[in-house]
Amino acid sequence: MMRSSLEVYEVAAGQVRVVFQTDDLIEAPNWDPLGGGFLVNGGGRLYRVPWEAPCLAPVETGGLVRCNNDHGFSPDGTQVAFSCHRENGAEIFVMSAEGGTARVISPRAPSWFHGWAPDGGSVVYAAARGERREVDICVMPLGGVERRLTSGEGHSDGPEFSADGTRVYYNSDRDGHAQIWVMGVDGSGQRQVFADEFVNWFPHPSPCGRQVLYLAYAPGTEGHPRDLPVALCLMDPDGRNRRRVVEMIGGQGSINVASWAPDGGAFAYMRFG
Numbered sequence: 001m002m003r004s005s006l007e008v009y010e011v012a013a014g015q016v017r018v019v020f021q022t023d024d025l026i027e028a029p030n031w032d033p034l035g036g037g038f039l040v041n042g043g044g045r046l047y048r049v050p051w052e053a054p055c056l057a058p059v060e061t062g063g064l065v066r067c068n069n070d071h072g073f074s075p076d077g078t079q080v081a082f083s084c085h086r087e088n089g090a091e092i093f094v095m096s097a098e099g100g101t102a103r104v105i106s107p108r109a110p111s112w113f114h115g116w117a118p119d120g121g122s123v124v125y126a127a128a129r130g131e132r133r134e135v136d137i138c139v140m141p142l143g144g145v146e147r148r149l150t151s152g153e154g155h156s157d158g159p160e161f162s163a164d165g166t167r168v169y170y171n172s173d174r175d176g177h178a179q180i181w182v183m184g185v186d187g188s189g190q191r192q193v194f195a196d197e198f199v200n201w202f203p204h205p206s207p208c209g210r211q212v213l214y215l216a217y218a219p220g221t222e223g224h225p226r227d228l229p230v231a232l233c234l235m236d237p238d239g240r241n242r243r244r245v246v247e248m249i250g251g252q253g254s255i256n257v258a259s260w261a262p263d264g265g266a267f268a269y270m271r272f273g
Contacts (some may be wrong), residue, residue: 002154005271027253028069029268031261034077041069042245060099067258070113074120083113113161124159149187158202163209171201194239208264226252
């Protein structure tokens with residue numbers, strides 16, 4: 001039985017291409033900007049899935065073997081940031097895209113990586129901070145100081161920079177259930193992009209800046225579980241022209257992190273069987 005299907009949606013043609021299928025649970029495809037295929041996770045490890053002769057090729061992570069589905073290539077394709085669990089919870093690491101020794105960059109745990117700034121100089125992530133351990137959005141220059149952008153107004157998650165690096169898209173349930181929000185990179189101007197009855201997670205602005213991909217659960221869904229009927233949706237950056245382009249069984253692990261092709265013409269996702 002097929003458990004995980006790595007697929008690509010071509011936006012202009014409206015067509016789906018199946019890249020790789022496996023009986024194992026694999027999640028969260030990233031599209032290699034240098035053309036080497038995809039990065040996924042499964043069973044606590046990271047794997048490459050090459051375009052040619054697709055397979056699960058293990059990536060060396062320096063002995064870190066509790067990796068989750070929060071990972072991504074730097075814009076130039078030379079580095080990978082990823083989250084891995086250690087004694088105090090999830091921490092963010094950076095290593096060469098070829099694999100090897102990784103260095104921790106997050107100042108505290110738990111911290112869950114979500115996106116690189118377009119210039120590769122900063123990362124944005126979700127983190128549990130404060131006395132109540134709220135999950136909020138943080139940004140940090142590499143080698144710099146963490147800045148918390150949200151302050152416990154509900155559960156905020158799934159952050160990613162806009163294509164021009166001036167804004168951060170994210171999801172928050174501060175008004176009742178998860179919806180897509182946007183703010184400046186300094187946390188200013190926080191606003192809900194649109195409102196509907198669906199439970200919306202993981203906004204991913206395209207590298208070309210023309211649209212945003214997100215995942216929609218049925219009304220009433222709690223959290224972001226796996227193996228439910230979901231839709232992958234596209235919208236304009238201002239929330240207009242929303243449309244459901246793929247309907248499938250998915251959820252957690254389908255598009256947790258950036259999965260766009262470098263030109264914004266296609267995106268990858270995981271369908272579950």
